Amino acid sequence: MEVDKGKGEAEETRKVAEADRDTVTLKSSDGKLFEVSKEAAARLSTVLAGMIAGGSIDDNGTDLKQIGSEALENVVDYCNKHANSIPSAALISSSISFNTAPFKEPEEWERKFVDRLSHDALFDLVEAANFLGMERLLDVTCHKISEMMKGKSPDQIREVFNIKNDYTKEELEEIRQELAWAFYDD
Amino acid sequence: MVGRDVFLELDCVMVIKMLKEKGTNRSLVAPIILDMDREKSCPKKISFKKEDAGNHAVACRGGRSSAGSLDAPPGGANYGKCASPASSSSVRSRKRKSSRAVVVARPPEEVKTASRVVRRRRGNSKSSAAAVRGRHISSLCDDLLLQIFLRLPSVATLIRAACTCPAWRRAMSSSPDFRRRFRSLHPSPLLGLFTSDTSDASSIVAAFVPALPHGSRPDDDDLAAAVRGGDFSLPNAAGGGGGWRLVTNSCQFGNLLLYNRQDKSHAVINPYSTRRSEGQRHLLVSRNMTGRYFAAAVLSSSSRSRLMLLDNALSKMKATIFAMETGKVCSATPWVDIPACPDQVDGRVPCGRICVQSNGSVYYLCENWGYIASIDTSTMGITVVELPPQCVSRGSLAKVGETKDGETCLVYSDGRDVGVLNLMHTRGDDVQKWVLDRVVSMDAELRRVLPAGQFDARVCVLTVMAVRDGYVYLSISVTLPDSYWLLSLCLATMKLEKLFQGAYGGRTGISYIMPWPRSLIGW
Incomplete structure (x- = not known):
C-alpha cells in the first residue's frame, strides 16, 4: 500500500514536470524520436490531445507502434507547417458551394505538402492521420488521392495505383450495360 | 468466474471456444475480448455501416487507453483492416500483458462493438484483393x-473507380451509409423534366426537356454525358398513337x-x-379497376420490378x-376506409399522388382530400392519417422523401414558403404522426x-417536384x-441553388432525377 502511494506521488511529479514542457516526444515503430509542439499536437490530433490531457505522454518518447518513422516525420512536419501557416480567407469563410461544403479545399501549402510525397508515403500518411485522429490531415491526404482518380478511365486509374484487374468480363459488362455513359473511353 | 486469470493468459479464441462449449453466459466472454481490445483502442472518427448486418463495422468509441498503456498505445488496430500488415496480428496472437485481470461489466453497446471488431477482422482476411x-x-x-x-x-467518377477492381466496388456498394453521405455531398442530379410542350397544363406530358x-x-x-446516355423518348412523343401517357x-x-x-x-x-435491349418493355394489363381514381408506382429498381396499383374508391x-414480368398479383391489402371523397375541392376533382421511398414504403398523398396513406409493402397494411392543416388544400403540393439521414419527411410549398414535416412513430408502431418541423420563407x-x-413576390410560386x-x-x-427555374434546396441548410431554366410546364412537369446506380447497390 505504502509503496503504491509513493509511486503515485512520483507519477504526479512526473506529470507536473511534463505539463511544463511545451513539446512532446513521439517514438515511431522503428524507434526514432520526433519532437512536436504540444499545442499543435493537441490542436491537430484528437488522439494526442487525449493523451496529453490524460497524462499518458512519455518523456522519453511516446510509443506510436503503428506509425513508421517516415510517416511520423511527415506528421510532425505537417504539424509544424500548420502551426506556422496563417489560415487563409478561404479556410475561414464557410460560404462554399454545397457540393464541397463539408470538405474544405486544401490550402496552397497543404497541396505542396502532399504533392511531393510518393504513393507509399501518402498511403502511410493517410493511415497515420486516421490513427492519430488528425481530421484535417486526413482530409488533405484523402483529397490528394481522390484527385489522382479524377477524370480518369478505369484503366488509367489501375495504372496510377498499380491495381490488378480481377474483374471477370461478365462483371464489367454488367456495369457497362447500365452505366455506359460514365465511361470516357467508350 | 472460475479461473478467470488463467483464461486471460490463454489464447483468446480458445477461451471463447471453451466458454461457449460450457454454455457460459456471453456477458462474461465479451468483456474479456473488450479488454484485449481496449489496449489498442483509439477514438475512431469515421465509420461506414455495412449493409450486411452480420458484418457490421461500427464506430469504436473513444476509449482512451487505460493505465499502463504506454507500451501499447492507442492505435488503429481496433479496426483491423486499417492496421499496417506488421501490426495487424489478430486477436489470436495477442495476450494480455497486464497481470492484473480486470473483468468489468461494460455497457452493452461497447461489448457489441468489441465482438463486431473481432468478426470483421476475420472477414477481412478473405477479401483482401489485388494484393501486391x-x-x-x-x-x-x-x-x-x-x-x-x-x-x-461526381457519380461518374465514382462509377469509373468502382470499375477498377471488385474490392472497391464492394466497399462502395456494401455501405448504405456511404451512399447517403455521397448523396449529401453531391445531390442526385436532376437530368431533366418531362413536360407538356405547350403552356396548356392539361395537355399530355410528352417531351423530355434535358437539364x-x-x-x-x-x-x-x-x-x-448522363443525359446523352439515356433514351428519354416516350412511345407517343411524336404525337403518334398508342395512347400512352x-x-x-x-x-x-x-x-x-x-x-x-x-x-x-x-x-x-x-x-x-x-437502348441496349431494344424495344424491351414490361407490359402489364392492369385489369378493371373498381375504384374511381387510382394511382400506380414502380416499387423496385431491380429487373424484377413490381408495380403497385392503388385502387381508390369513394x-x-x-x-x-x-409482378411486372408476369402480370400476376403478388400481394394485396384489404380494403381500408378513407375519408369520404368530396366531388370537388376548389373547383377541381381531388386526386392523390404516390411517393415511393427507397426503403419500400409507399405514401399516397391527397392534400385537398386531407389525408395521407402509407402502405407497408412487407406487411401489406395501410395506415391512413389526417394531414396536418398546414399542407391541406390552398393549392399546396407536397412530396414525401428522405432526409440525408434516411428519415422520412414530407415537404410542401405554400406560395414561397417551404414547410417540412417529420414522420414520427409513436410507441405502438402502427401509430404514425406527421410533426411540423419548420416553415421557412424562401x-x-x-x-x-x-x-x-x-x-x-407577387407572381412567383414554388412547387415541390x-x-x-x-x-x-x-x-x-x-x-x-x-x-420557370428549377432549384434545389438543401434540407440541412435551407439554402437554394439554381439548376436550370426552362420554358412551359415547370409546375406540371415530371422531374427525372438520376437514380443511384444499380451496380453500386448491395454487391
Missing part, C-alpha cells in the same frame, strides 16, 4: 477508401411508368436499359402489387439565387412569360 507486396492502395482499409471516394467529384446546367460545376460534363410522379428509381388509356395497361421503361382504398434565398429582375436524400427539387415560375 509493399505499400499499395489495397492495403488501406475500407473506411479509408470510402473517405477517398467521398471526395470524388441545361447553370454555371460551371465540376460534374457538368458528367451530367451532360406518363404517370404523374412515376420516375422512382430511374424507371418511367406509362399508362395506356385505351387498353388500361401499364408499361415500365428505363431510359438506361431500353371512401375505401386498396393496394395490389403485381424570399431572401430566391432573391439571392434568381437572376435580377426575375423574382417578384421531388424530395431525395436530403434535397428538395423545386420549380418556380418567374416574371418572364412562360418561364
